[in-house]
Amino acid sequence: MVTIADVAATAGVGAGTVSRVLNDRPKVSPSTRARVLAAIEELEYRPNPLARGLSLGRCQTLGVVVPFFTHASAVERLRGIVAALRDSRYDLVLFNVESPVHRDEHFEALTRRDRADGLLVLSLPPPPDHLARLRAAGVPIVLVDATAPGVPCVVTDDVEGGRIATRHLLSLGHRDIAFIGDSTANGFGFTSSARREEGYGQVLRAAGIRVRRSYVRHGAHERDVAARLAGQLLRLRVRPTAVFASSDVQATGVLAAARSHGLRVPEDLSVVGFDDIEISAYAGLTTVRQPLFDSGYLGARHLLDALEGGTPIMAAEHHLPLELVVRLTTTKPRSGARG
Amino acid sequence: MVTIADVAATAGVGAGTVSRVLNDRPKVSPSTRARVLAAIEELEYRPNPLARGLSLGRCQTLGVVVPFFTHASAVERLRGIVAALRDSRYDLVLFNVESPVHRDEHFEALTRRDRADGLLVLSLPPPPDHLARLRAAGVPIVLVDATAPGVPCVVTDDVEGGRIATRHLLSLGHRDIAFIGDSTANGFGFTSSARREEGYGQVLRAAGIRVRRSYVRHGAHERDVAARLAGQLLRLRVRPTAVFASSDVQATGVLAAARSHGLRVPEDLSVVGFDDIEISAYAGLTTVRQPLFDSGYLGARHLLDALEGGTPIMAAEHHLPLELVVRLTTTKPRSGARG
């Protein structure tokens, strides 16, 4: 393995000079620089990132903590992150989280600059104690789809998103609108679903519609679970004419349930999702679109800027817009659908 | 930042002793060990992975090179890899590839033990020159869904998969069976699709059916592209009664095309896919299932064993089984469908 000393010897200079050339520092004469570059070329020298990292106190690595990274929305956010990192010198290290224990282990490990130079956390509010330690250790951190006091984040207005979806159904004439969202006791502190539900409730109440307990169902963020919950809704005496699911994955579960109950969508049941993941266009799903790719991209750029600019990261909230995408799963309720 | 020297001072021992305790080496008396552990506890000491890596010549990192990591099949394989790494000490560094240049850059960077201790390459046959350099540098490598001479790999029999799908359609009574696969000139050397096509051709010829040129279409591995190609097929004078798509993503494109041409599936058109990704069950797609999760898991385990056992990795081929999953998109052709 060829080292900086070999290059120095070949070029007939000192190691320090080679280092200066490598890092584009001034104070190297053009002729020396050329000689060093020639030696690097000749020996096919590549700096050892570990040694560099040890010396510099950083490791050219960005940690991404992401719960259930195989979920379509997480993948799309990751895509944005990868795109942002594409032209940087940073590698992406993936920390998947599938349980709170899991999450704590990762945060534990990442509470030091030597594991990752910066942290991108998706959809997961870091526990306060970890956050405090991260701050103390000076590890820059950006949250995407989550918030914490004093931490920069990229978010959308989930409450407003809930309002948008519900207003859409309301404006079509629906009054019996159900909601399917994540378990409130998910152990991670995910809040998106609850906030969307909040918007749903606000709009209904503003329209003078009581939010029935039986119309609001919670379960794990999975298609099958959502399908089961939807099945329960569809068997109620007063069946809802529309369902707002707090994610597209759950919405497709609702579609499956409707199908297996012999109900046509949208004639018998309108369905609105949230996210606009790739499958949604294919499924013709009406949904509230949030810019998933952009959220990852912006979060990563924000982190990179802080890292490269050396400025302490600003605790700003970056808000991304939401947009109703009307496709084929929503329409007016049939007259007399009730009862 | 607390270092090994701090721990040594606190415990009243030398740095070497602390290191021995950390690495569970013998030749440390129980009492000394206890004292060191107490000091570690007290100071909340965590070894610096960079320093450790520099000294040891490895970095506790596994590189995963994956083209288009957002594709559902890649995500599922990644899930297997992450699961296998879960209880190891290795971090996962993701190298996404979206162009051959891209690929070469990554391989270039990874041709040294200091970037990753081992390499997992998905669906991508490494170019021979890179392979030679990797081998020279002693970087263990395992291929998943790809092969290269002398490199261990985890694969399925794609030719057989093509046969399975085509036999299924044939046994239902179809004779006009089209194929939609990846571009042959994809620049990456992907071969899965071509091998599935090979199996398709073998079965047809064995049944005495000529493979029509017009029934075989190639394009980028995307739903929309597949939908466009399927549209071309559906407008042919002699319309095929069945389509075998070389992946489920492409199969869903075919489904979309059928829908927009007013054709019912499976009555008017049977469709078989390949992979059995998550969406396939939802879409009711008949497909050839390959164990994606397992492929990632096994590949990673294989690599970890080699890394931890220190044994030079065996250049074995690990074959994973294929299985026909019949759902709702295939049935007998309507009599007189031809013409």
Added chain:
DNA sequence: CGGAAGGGTGGAACCGCTTCCACCGAACCG
């Protein structure tokens, strides 16, 4: 009872890089 053997230990050297400091020589100034 002296010497060999060997467990237990401290500390120096080393991994490959960055950076600081000392130093050299040329240019510039009074």
Added chain:
DNA sequence: CGGTTCGGTGGAAGCGGTTCCACCCTTCCG
């Protein structure tokens, strides 16, 4: 023309670990 200044450079120190070697102190054996 001697003394600053400053661009350019070599080399040592340091980053935080691991490992090797030397050494000490028992223990055991002849």
